[in-house]
Amino acid sequence: MEHILYIVVPCYNEEEVLEVTANVLKAKMQGYMNNNKVSTKSKICFVDDGSKDSTWEIIERLHKEDSLFSGIKLTRNRGHQNALLCGLMTVKNQADMVISMDADLQDDIDAMDEMIDKYLDGYDVVYGVRSARKTDTFFKRFTAESFYKIMSFFGAEVVFNHADYRLMSKKALDGLESFEEVNLFLRGMVPMVGLPSCNVYYERKERFAGESKYPLKKMLSFAFEGITSLSVKPIKLILSLGSIIFMVSIGILIYSLIQHFNSNTVSGWTSLIVSIWALGGLQLIAIGIIGQYIGKVYLETKRRPRFLVETFLDEKEQEKNVDE
Numbered sequence: 306m307e308h309i310l311y312i313v314v315p316c317y318n319e320e321e322v323l324e325v326t327a328n329v330l331k332a333k334m335q336g337y338m339n340n341n342k343v344s345t346k347s348k349i350c351f352v353d354d355g356s357k358d359s360t361w362e363i364i365e366r367l368h369k370e371d372s373l374f375s376g377i378k379l380t381r382n383r384g385h386q387n388a389l390l391c392g393l394m395t396v397k398n399q400a401d402m403v404i405s406m407d408a409d410l411q412d413d414i415d416a417m418d419e420m421i422d423k424y425l426d427g428y429d430v431v432y433g434v435r436s437a438r439k440t441d442t443f444f445k446r447f448t449a450e451s452f453y454k455i456m457s458f459f460g461a462e463v464v465f466n467h468a469d470y471r472l473m474s475k476k477a478l479d480g481l482e483s484f485e486e487v488n489l490f491l492r493g494m495v496p497m498v499g500l501p502s503c504n505v506y507y508e509r510k511e512r513f514a515g516e517s518k519y520p521l522k523k524m525l526s527f528a529f530e531g532i533t534s535l536s537v538k539p540i541k542l543i544l545s546l547g548s549i550i551f552m553v554s555i556g557i558l559i560y561s562l563i564q565h566f567n568s569n570t571v572s573g574w575t576s577l578i579v580s581i582w583a584l585g586g587l588q589l590i591a592i593g594i595i596g597q598y599i600g601k602v603y604l605e606t607k608r609r610p611r612f613l614v615e616t617f618l619d620e621k622e623q624e625k626n627v628d629e
């Protein structure tokens with residue numbers, strides 16, 4: 306039995322690239338169907354994220370001309386991550402595997418071949434990882450790689466150099482569905498699902514038309530969003546900082562007392578300087594402790610699943626195997 310593949314493509318004001326993208330993906334998909342690599346029920350699904358240009362009209366036309374294309378229209382712009390999740394959750398019951406990719410074809414579509422092979426080998430999540438960023442300038446490479454390093458320093462576990470180009474099986478998507486959080490950072494959430502996963506490497510190209518919807522400002526806020534929605538490590542850092550400052554204040558106390566008894570100080574200096582350091586440290590510790598509780602409350606409100614079952618061996622499973 307061949308597996309049904311859905312390709313989900315979020316689009317925001319992509320009228321300049323959509324036609325080309327649709328043709329390229331269609332050719333790719335037909336190639337897979339001809340080689341019996343995927344089922345003929347496979348589809349390409351565009352998610353219009355409240356575009357202000359003619360993106361939706363193009364999607365409607367594509368769908369009318371060829372049932373290979375399907376489309377979802379959001380009521381308004383909700384951002385890439387929300388549009389992508391909407392696409393994934395809408396198609397997951399029709400598909401065996403879903404590949405998510407951007408509309409601008411920056412991600413090498415040939416990497417899909419290997420992604421599907423890996424899926425057939427039994428992997429539930431296949432991450433598309435950018436290999437050498439040869440085409441990027443030094444500045445772009447530096448900022449992009451710093452992004453991943455800073456993220457991991459602040460406790461956000463992400464796959465290095467992986468954006469949202471990935472394949473997920475139906476099982477992995479069912480797992481993802483049980484994450485009920487509203488602030489989304491998908492590339493941090495997918496590793497939390499677990500299940501067997503692997504990487505596929507490809508070279509990222511330039512955008513062939515239209516402009517990036519992720520300028521530096523959006524990138525920075527995306528990184529902040531990623532850190533704050535995945536981890537409470539910044540709060541822990543406040544607590545550590547408070548403790549360090551409090552330790553320093555003890556050193557300052559000793560130093561000030563020595564100065565005081567050597568009569569090197571004006572009156573009042575010793576008590577003042579020790580109070581400043583000790584109080585500063587204590588206040589940071591107090592904020593850090595309160596923060597720890599708030600962090601716990603925050604993580605609780607996300608209502609993340611406590612566990613997901615990968616395999617359960619019982620009688621029913623055996624009966625099913627005998628039937629097959």
Ligand code: UDP
Nearest residue numbers: 315316317354384385388407408517518519
């Ligand atoms: N996108 C979206 N909603 C938004 C912004 C972007 O659906 O509010 C889509 C966009 O159409 C594209 C993908 O997200 O398919 C990635 O955007 P872009 O290529 O502009 O980002 P970059 O590759 O420059 O980081």
Ligand code: MG
Nearest residue numbers: 407409411512
């Ligand atoms: Mg792009």
